[in-house]
Amino acid sequence: MKKLGIVLAAAASIAVAGEAAARDQIRIVGSSTVFPFATAVAEQFGKSTSYKTPVVESTGSGGGLKLFCAGVGVEHPDITNASRRMKAKEFKLCSENGVEGVVENVVGYDGIVLANAKSAPQLSLTIEQVWNALAAKGPKPTNWNEVDPSLPAVKIEVLGPPPSSGTRDAFEELVMEEGCEAVKGKDWCKENKGEEIREDGAYVEAGENDNLIVSKLEANPEALGVFGFSFHDQNADKIQGANVNGVAPTFENIASGDYPVSRSLYFYVKKAHVGVVPGIMEFVGEFTSAGASGNGGYLQSKGLIPLTGSEHSANQAKVMGLTEMTGDEWN
């Protein structure tokens, strides 16, 4: 209980650092979901400009925003990736620490996919069914057909990422929380932490090494796996995604927003560093260019679902104009 105000305690970690040299390399932290895209852009940026290749670290969305908001100066990162929008609390933390002038940028979309092996029949689930099957505070059934008779009579076994991963975070937020609210209502869920996942073996933490989940799914066609869309896309020859609320997890459905379990991916730029750490705007320009994150850009082959044409150009204009966040985004 020593750290009562967690917000404030975090701010206290401002390092009164020693003699830091000027930095000539962009530092990026943040979400592991955006990581593959950010590294691809970083690599491209390093090759096509005379700047050094940025250092990209995967720290999770929350961890990344925390580092990002810890202050201004070369010891703090210039850009953070997030698989969710910055929260009002985090924005406040930023301004408390003197990080004023944060530019928000939408990278594209990502979907959470529940998939099983190609050798098994394709499933069709609703968010409510998933919640009933997996919630710690739910009915905790053994077989899928106990959730709903229309589902196959097989054991519930879902292989998913451990709590240290950002995909898990998104899964809890987009599937479990929504499902809970649909089944039990908002207040009940808040009170009982309805988004928690059961820990009695129905949900198996299979680690972040997603490759092994895929081979495990192939070995056990009755199991389901939880992935980000980009990874699912890479392995489309081995696994198939389940329909959620009747919508298949395809590129088009996620891009149009029909697929219910999708989210926007963001990155945030520290305006105070622009012009101080060399190359930030060129990097942002590369990231937001049509050739990268636009329709048909190279990030698409990495599994990113791009913004629509008009969204993309609006976003690009906003970012290249260095439009700051005002703090009213959450009202």
Added chain:
Amino acid sequence: MIGAAALAIVVLSVAIYVFGRSRAISSAKGSLKNLHSRPSYHGLFCALWTFLVGIVLILVLGVLSRQYIESELGGRLDGYVAESQLPDDGLAALEGVGNLDDAIAALEGVPADEATLAFTRAEIERFRDIRGGSARFETTNLQAQLEDIQRRLIIGDSIAIAEGRVPSRIDRLRLNLAQEFREQEQLRQYAIGGLALAAALLTALITFFRVSLPFRARNRSERLIRFTLFICAAVAIFTTLGIVLSLIGETLIFFDKMDWRVSDFFFGTNWSPLSNQREGFISPEDIGWLPLLAGTFMITFIAMLVAVPIGLMAAIYLSDYASPRVRAFAKPMLEILAGIPTVVYGFFAAIFVAPLIRDLGQSIGLDVSSQSALAAGIVMGIMIIPFISSLSDDVINAVPQSLRDGSYGLGATKAETIRTVILPAALPGIISAVILGVSRAVGETMIVVMAAGQGPNLTWNPLETVTTVTVQIVMLIIGDTEAELSAGPAFTLGFALFVVTLTLNFIALRIVRKYRELYD
């Protein structure tokens, strides 16, 4: 400036070596045998002292004075009042509150729009749900904390301005402070550089004038050299001490956060320390390490099932049966196994052994996990084979030939001799080799990180996925979690691992000492 001073000290040391040496030569007046020590020892004596005094001064003063300046700068802000004030009606209420229930009662009626306090209250309520209302409650003065943060921010900014880096904001206060800092910093650098250089110069002069015919320069410098050697040997102690202290320190901090529910850690069967990470805390119910310990020992046990029979029999065969040619070929081959990096074994386990075992299991109708304990254990066993075989080889060879000859003389066959004479004689050594092997398996990281699972699973079935202590440490440290949260459990696991392996080594050593047969 400081760098220049350090360089100057090095130059000075070289110079004084030359001067000291030539002074010694000249004071010998042509017959060097009159000197107690050879001229170069006089030079060495001067140079060593000059160098040591100068460098040590720079290091010590450099660290101390920087901290002094920063605290001095902080002192200028003593009267500074934070720009944004926290609502203090709630804060005042929290003063002197003893437990969580009281704290919530005290915050009753605080308006919800006071974001920070409302947030605080929700936090406390959540903690109460986990730990019960009577749990200890401590608070710090939030207002003071806020002011402290802003003060640090201002100082950080000022230093940034002074050093030409990026500040978060530039205003008059910061510019003034920066100016002040710059002056002080310059002063500090000149002072330290000058002081160190002066001290070095003084030492140089003193030592220089001590150069004389009877001066025992050699003995003096040798004493200094011996001292340096001693310090190097003591590095081992410093390292051990550092490891123990840092692990203990973090472990204590972690247990303190867990309300000292140490038994939850040692006897709990539920390991998911990050299940509450979104809320930013760890619940003591989630830190039971038994599943990890069980997984670690299951993999270790499988590894030993592979390594001990193969390693031991290989050692026996090579020492008592094999022709010199076979021995010359097989022994280096086994040693190659020992030299392969563990990450290679991990890759081997993940892409070859694990799928192989899974397919084998499927062909006989068993449901084998693709990250089964069996795969990791077998590969770890392969890694430990050379370890066991070379240690066993040593102890088997240490059994004197006379014992063998005696046994053969009585008509025993080779196998009988080995079983009834050599193995019993070598047993303590073999047991200690096995224990050392266990200790290695327990601490092994890469194989299990790449081939074992991450789900803490309390099971007896080696075909299922288990996780180990080392896997969890790696996952906690390199995973996507905030370091503040994951460091505690990781270091606590590290400390536990340290204790386990050290105990195993200690036991192995004791067994050898206690039961060793002395033949001569």
Added chain:
Amino acid sequence: MVDMKALSDYHTSDAAKKFMRKRHRSEARFKAIGVIAILLALGALVSLAWTIGSNAVRALYEYDVTVDISFPQDAFDRSTAVKDFERPLIEQGILSEDSIIRREFRNQTRIAIEKTFLAQFDGVPEDRRGNVLELLSRGSVDTLSDAVLEGTYGPGDVVQDFPALLSDDAQLYYKGGFGSVDFVDTAGTLDLVDKGDGRVDLLAAANDFSEPFALVKEALLDQALIVERDARRQAAAVGTMQGILEDAGLSEEERTEAEDALNRFVREEERLTNLATSLRQRANSPGGREELSEDSPSVLVFVNGGTIKIDEFNGANQLTGSVLRPLSAMAQAPAGEWRIGMLEGSESSRRIKDQDVVWLEELKEKGLVISKPNWPFLLEGDSREAELAGVWGGIVGSFWTMIVTFAIAFPIGVMAAIYLEEFAQKNSFTDFIEVNINNLAAIPSIIFGLFGLLLLLSGFKVPFFGGEIEIGGWAKEFRSAAFVGGIVLALMTLPTIIIAARASVRAVPPSIRDAALGLGASKVQTVFHHVLPLAMPGIMTGTIIGMAQALGETAPLLMVGMVGFFADVSTGVADPTTVMPALVYFWSDYPEKLFELKTSLAIVVLLLFLIAMNTLAIILRKRFERRW
């Protein structure tokens, strides 16, 4: 007096012989177990070497497409490279003109390569151009755009025989990673009828399609197995549902719902069972009509310079297909002039689709594909693209790390060994030091990593006279740098070096010391002038072996952040970098299959370094070691 005859009778008796045989058998058994143990250990070594070696060999070469690239006359114009909206940003110093121009020139180079690449094919529909370009690596532009920026090529220039790198999937296809096309030669003629819309009817005169047709039928059996399994599951569900219905305590509503579900289950089960039966029937009866889907094996017909993918069998010799590569004519093809190609895996189970296969076969047929040694693997840094990733960054990182490790561990280790062997008095304190050194040697490496993390990178605060002082965190700036990794490895290697150095110092015979001391040398002189030089070969051997261990170590370096994506090759000990074993760990995690091959090759490179170091140690020992 012993009766010798009785004794000798006893030893020649049947019982004794039997006993002797038993003993000899047990002797042989024991020996056999020993041999088996050795064979098992060697078998493990061989299978490890084989697994890694067979993968690594396939990563030794890479595939390029050689094309002549011509740049348009209006290319590489500096005046139009910068867009209008970028000008103000350049003036404000936010963007740099140089970078914009570089990027623009690179884009133009890439467009030129892509255009040329597309032109190699016999006709690619507009909407499939993107798919063709995915066969080309995104890194194919790297070398050429550098050349353009250096001014080697300009507008209007033609680059002869430019080797454009293919993408990882294409590479993998040529390496046989997706199975290869099985060609069947043909005995009869083939008639073609254009149905329009890209579809063609085929009529074979002889039974040339019997083999592919059998393959398709075989796949039906596999499909039937899966459907049957689903049917069994559904049957189980029916059973459960019936059980629920037998429960008397159901409310009316629940009963209706359950009955509904039961009906649905029964219908579904019937459907599945029927499907399975019909699949089996189709598979077992000859001839008949079969439509090929994504899940069937692929059958391709190479005829008249084009390629047709079979969609439908109307009997064994009459087929319908769609054109994947345009045919020169719809004329009848004489026997032997056309070929059938089969791919066993279904299209949906491959990352390379049938269309890609056709394109890749077309390139090969035109002789444009060349395979060449994969030198970039050794010379390039890390990359997210499997076909571009190289180990040079790891090698350089390992080099710097080893430099730091050596610079710290060697002098300290040797000096500590000298102290303990030559100067230390036998007392409890030196005993304590020895115990510590032995313990350090046994501590798991990951603990050293934790120690390094805390002491060098994160640091911790301890209360100190009312305030707080921070202990550790001295090297925060050097996260992921060779500097920090080297320190951690040095602490870990220190015990090895100390133990080896002590053994070598001890091996120097006392007579040398006595002689030196007898001639009036001091203890320090004796040690540094006589003992140490004689012990040096042994010390170096021990040090090299310790360094080899450190070179292969991964776990502690993970703790200090030396695993991650570092595309730039480090230039010193302070740059963030990765090391060879960490690269192996990192790559083994990637989904791209080509990375698996590259990981194996990286392991081979790492092992080569280790073997080189150990060989050096052996040579040193053989060459310089003196027996006293």
